[in-house]
């Protein structure tokens with residue numbers, strides 16, 4: 001089955017079992033608990049909704065299919081998914097190698113929650129070179145954590161090359177695939193063991209549901225994740241599961257539209273006199289454009305750029321936009337714009353931020369699916385307010 005068909009059908013086959021009405025849309029099962037006929041046997045397979053729920057099951061079947069995985073789990077947020085993954089694969093004293101450019105919240109989780117509560121150590125490396133990843137490995141390294149492209153500088157890493165290094169040593173490779181979505185990139189096909197998503201972004205696509213997901217094919221790892229998810233209770237609600245099932249149906253058409261707009265905006269910005277540099281993997285000028293073409297089937301809807309000047313110029317540009325909402329998050333049908341240093345990445349100390357390139361003149365765009373002409377006119381009008 002092809003991707004465009006999977007997003008609509010997997011997990012939502014009409015239910016013709018006895019009593020089933022043949023719904024083409026899976027019902028929202030709100031029941032917290034499920035009655036049984038015998039004490040020692042859950043009659044329909046369900047016990048309690050924290051453990052499993054029919055609406056969430058339908059969603060998890062679809063999520064697994066999209067990443068070519070055997071299993072998927074849906075969580076209450078992307079951060080909940082990340083936390084459960086770390087708690088399931090790491091033990092006190094273990095070590096993690098990770099990209100030095102990451103979503104600020106992920107870095108905050110690593111440095112300010114997990115490091116102190118579990119004693120796990122994190123090494124941040126420029127994973128654009130897989131040799132940097134290899135050089136950072138220790139005997140106690142248990143996990144390699146990657147984003148590609150990174151949030152917000154759009155750096156890439158070679159999933160296949162890094163997964164090969166990890167496999168030699170029995171290390172788990174996890175890829176946060178939020179930016180590309182499974183429409184453009186499938187990390188498990190390149191040898192990664194785990195895919196993580198903030199479903200709050202492209203998968204849901206409408207900026208109205210916070211959620212997270214993990215996809216894996218290894219059954220032992222799945223069982224460990226499921227056990228932690230049930231024990232901690234970090235589950236996606238039935239209503240959010242429904243929203244996500246609904247949003248995912250248009251993933252393929254949305255992603256093509258996001259990409260087209262991002263490309264047109266990136267090309268426009270690249271030739272704009274008030275722009276210093278543009279970071280979009282689909283541009284010839286992107287340092288890793290060749291890797292992008294090899295590893296992904298498209299370049300997605302995210303880009304960032306440096307405005308000429310500094311904080312003053314960035315602020316007056318951002319505060320004069322009409323159509324772009326000045327807001328955190330990404331991946332919805334509406335275009336968003338933000339200032340990573342003051343917004344999504346504010347929790348990272350300035351020196352650390354600047355080391356990876358998140359300066360005061362960096363601006364990140366999540367290209368929506370409105371008219372590209374309208375979006376470009378809005379950007380140009382705001383540039384007009386920058387001295």
Ligand code: P1T
Pocket residue numbers: 077078079080103105106147151176178179197198199200210211212328329330344
């Ligand atoms: O917000 P939440 O659903 O908990 O997901 C966290 C998360 C994980 N991974 C990546 C790559 C992300 O971008 C995010 C959330 N990011 C934003 C809110 C943002 O504006 O970048």
